[in-house]
Amino acid sequence: MNWKVLDHVPLLLYILAAKTLILCLAFAAVKMYQRKRLEVKQQKLEAIKKQHLEKKDN
Structure with a gap:
């Protein structure tokens, strides 16, 4: 077994954690953008409904 590979395990775990964090932040940003747009x-739509109601009252 190649034991030198085990020396790189902490680095690989940090890379995996960083990638996961970046993906989570990107997903959260997309959700925030969608909510704001909605x-x-x-x-x-509420403004349009209000205008229609005002026209009907006049």
Whole structure:
């Protein structure tokens, strides 16, 4: 067995942890972007509904 490979295990674990952290942060950023976009869309729809109600009242 090649025992020199075991010297690199901590480095490989750090790389794996860093990759996992980056993927999690990217996923969270995408979710935040989607939520913000959805909120803007809902606000626009509410504004349109409000305008229609005001037109019906007049």
